[in-house]
Amino acid sequence: MAPIADIDATRLKDIGAFEGSLAQRVYLSLKEAILSLEFPPGSVLRKGMICDTLGVSRSPVSEAIARLAAEGLVEVIPQSATRVSHFSMSEIREGTFLREALELATVAKVARDRTEEQLAQLTRNVRLQSLLVEDGDFTGFYQADEEFHAMLMQFTGYTRLITVARMVSLQVSRARMLLLPTPGRAAETLEEHRAIVEAIRDQDPVAAQTAMRHHLGQLLPRIEPLEQERPELFSPCDARKR
Amino acid sequence: MAPIADIDATRLKDIGAFEGSLAQRVYLSLKEAILSLEFPPGSVLRKGMICDTLGVSRSPVSEAIARLAAEGLVEVIPQSATRVSHFSMSEIREGTFLREALELATVAKVARDRTEEQLAQLTRNVRLQSLLVEDGDFTGFYQADEEFHAMLMQFTGYTRLITVARMVSLQVSRARMLLLPTPGRAAETLEEHRAIVEAIRDQDPVAAQTAMRHHLGQLLPRIEPLEQERPELFSPCDARKR
């Protein structure tokens, strides 16, 4: 009768797998566990346990948690506890809004300023996606998809763009983990990517934005049903204790 | 001959003026000093000195500095020092790009979904701006300007939007401090705001975006000359030591 507020597991990826300062590595390890839903929404993070598991002191752990809190991945209740944030449909909607704003600006700029080399890279990526769809390699397709969008942002020449885009749509990325990819959807996605690349090829910013808007518009309707299907992952459903 | 890498002053606003945790207050105090250019770009932040000045220990100061580093306001050289970031024209350009992306999405949504009450608030704000221009109250006008944009973002119903917009254009805000407001520019700005509100009144998203794009486009050309006028504030000018 109490999976309501459960404790986190000790299956954090070892910090040796990452690089950078201790705090950075702890941050990445925790972030991965949260985004992969290995730490489910609502579960409690105990500093002491994390320190023991990872074999570090509380300083780097505190810094890591502070960053996660700033990004909204965890909620820290002062002097009491810190737990993994629940999903919130309003936050997810906001994330898609912000991401769309950035992606539209990105794709318009790239359509205007693209080089032949950049176009070739995009075309190559889409061809790779095509192969992966044929092979039914969804994991590979997911990666290629991510890379496609990252590539676009990189082509703007704005280095922080990817970082900001990742941050604003963190909740969306996490919710996306619950969506199992289907052959049909992957094929559709591929076509949407093709349309974007074609508009970029033609250096038509308006068409590129339209295609991107359509592409991004597919995600939210697929996430929304989750609120009914998995209500325990969302926030305002419970008036449990007290 | 060494204003090259100078030390920071002790004129931080007392943390008693802020609220929240110690770390939060230290963060706000430092941020204010950096954004107001009281800590000039390139100056070195010493943890010890900050601790003494503010009367706190290194923990909250470290957390505050970590946050400032994440936002790009300071650069920390591992094991060595942390200094206030220089201006970087490329970062400022990127900031304006990101801000424009967000403001355009914002204004389009508000133009679509606005209520009468929201329109009234915007109109009221613009009328206030008009008065302030007449009175030559530039400080007040600056605040009303900020409020105008904040209001728009608030009207979207997306709560993080303001935060994200502030963050991505932090460098721009800081650079803007070097621009002294002129009567002419304030009057122009007022007209641009009027155009935006009119498009929102007509619920015309495209016109609203056009007006907003024009409005935001005024800023960068006014910042760019600063790179020549105040080269010491910018980064890539020096190959000093070693």
Add this chain to the structure above:
DNA sequence: ATGTGTCAACTAACATGTTAGTATGAATGG
């Protein structure tokens, strides 16, 4: 049985001690 007050245990927040990496400058060799 139920609402209330007290208390003990636990946590984040803060303070302080320790370590290790970097930069500076003096001493030395070319």
Add this chain to the structure above:
DNA sequence: CCATTCATACTAACATGTTAGTTGACACAT
């Protein structure tokens, strides 16, 4: 006189000790 080395001093990064606020359970009164 200039380059190189090496020792020293200083810093951020990390570890650990301390404080104070919150929570939940239990006792007790109603």
